[in-house]
Amino acid sequence: MYNQPEAILEQYDLNIRQITKGRGTYICDSSQGMKLLVPFRGSAERALFLRSVLENLKARGFAVEQICLTKEGAAVAEDENGTRYWLKDFTPGNECSPGRPQDMTGAATSLAGLHRALDACTKKLPEFMQSEAGESQNRCKRHYRELVRMKNYVQARKSKNEFDRCFQKAYPHFILQAERAVELFEQLDDQMQGQKLCHGDFNQHNVLRTPEGLRIVNFEGMCSQPQVWDLCNFIRKMMEKNNWDTTLGMLLLETYEKKRSLAGWEKKLMYSLLLFPEKFWKITNHYGNSHKAWVSQRDIEKLKRLTEAEHAREQFLENLFSFL
Numbered sequence: 001m002y003n004q005p006e007a008i009l010e011q012y013d014l015n016i017r018q019i020t021k022g023r024g025t026y027i028c029d030s031s032q033g034m035k036l037l038v039p040f041r042g043s044a045e046r047a048l049f050l051r052s053v054l055e056n057l058k059a060r061g062f063a064v065e066q067i068c069l070t071k072e073g074a075a076v077a078e079d080e081n082g083t084r085y086w087l088k089d090f091t092p093g094n095e096c097s098p099g100r101p102q103d104m105t106g107a108a109t110s111l112a113g114l115h116r117a118l119d120a121c122t123k124k125l126p127e128f129m130q131s132e133a134g135e136s137q138n139r140c141k142r143h144y145r146e147l148v149r150m151k152n153y154v155q156a157r158k159s160k161n162e163f164d165r166c167f168q169k170a171y172p173h174f175i176l177q178a179e180r181a182v183e184l185f186e187q188l189d190d191q192m193q194g195q196k197l198c199h200g201d202f203n204q205h206n207v208l209r210t211p212e213g214l215r216i217v218n219f220e221g222m223c224s225q226p227q228v229w230d231l232c233n234f235i236r237k238m239m240e241k242n243n244w245d246t247t248l249g250m251l252l253l254e255t256y257e258k259k260r261s262l263a264g265w266e267k268k269l270m271y272s273l274l275l276f277p278e279k280f281w282k283i284t285n286h287y288g289n290s291h292k293a294w295v296s297q298r299d300i301e302k303l304k305r306l307t308e309a310e311h312a313r314e315q316f317l318e319n320l321f322s323f324l
Helices: 005-009 044-059 101-121 135-156 164-186 228-241 244-260 264-275 276-289 296-308 309-324
Strands: 016-021 026-030 033-039 084-089 196-200 208-209 213-216 223-225
Touching: 005 016, 005 026, 005 033, 005 196, 026 213, 044 084, 044 196, 101 196, 101 208, 101 213, 101 228, 101 244, 135 264, 135 276, 164 276, 164 296, 228 244, 228 264, 228 276, 244 309, 264 309, 276 296, 296 309
Parallel strands: none
Antiparallel strands: 016 026, 026 033, 033 084, 196 223, 208 213
16 A cells, blocks of 8 residues: 555544554554554445444354444545555454464364354345356366466477476366366356355454453455355365364364254255366466466476375375265
């Protein structure tokens, strides 16, 4: 953020004592406690709706950050360039650690509780919060097509670099998984039972250890999707950090289900999402959008580590399939 935060904070009825710059944010010591000024992507209408959801969650006993209103009663403030920000409670704490089982299982329990609370406080979503039907599945289908295009591009190159060779070796295995996932998505179309509110970016960075217990933060990306999408994102992140430890993955799933049971179609959707080789797509997509005259050694190393961990990932997927 290149603008001065003072100009934005003047729109709030607060006495700001000190401002400290964070990672893309500003930590503000105010007359109403510690606040965090962060960019907000979306409409002012969406921000106001999300604020009401967070208020409702708090009223139901779920500890979440609250959003400050401006002097004009808006949930966002705009700078002179029209960029939107919102001011929320600052939650001090340490991020959930992928190396601490109690952190990961605690996060899974908190996520299940969040999903149940969101169901209770939002019976009907406004039109501007509704996503296109099957958005997460359509994204995977789009990524599948991009993998095929990358294969055609690499195949046509006369002079292949190390990444090209690694990609060609790994591609046949991962594209079969992508094809199978797309087939399962198509079979699920008639079984899907609507969308509900999700956190939208649930990972270890947005779950904090505090003296009062675990706290979920950063609801800027809240969206409407099948809620199992949040769970898939979290499990994938934790499994990637723990070499796809099957015991851990099934423990996280069982821990979530103790508080919120998954329907049959949700389990199938979760399997399909985790079956899709998202990490393989992500690495190759980064390579595809980079300057080919200089190949990132980091991309090559990531691709090699991915293939080395694939056997463990397959074992986890086999156990997950038996769970359906």
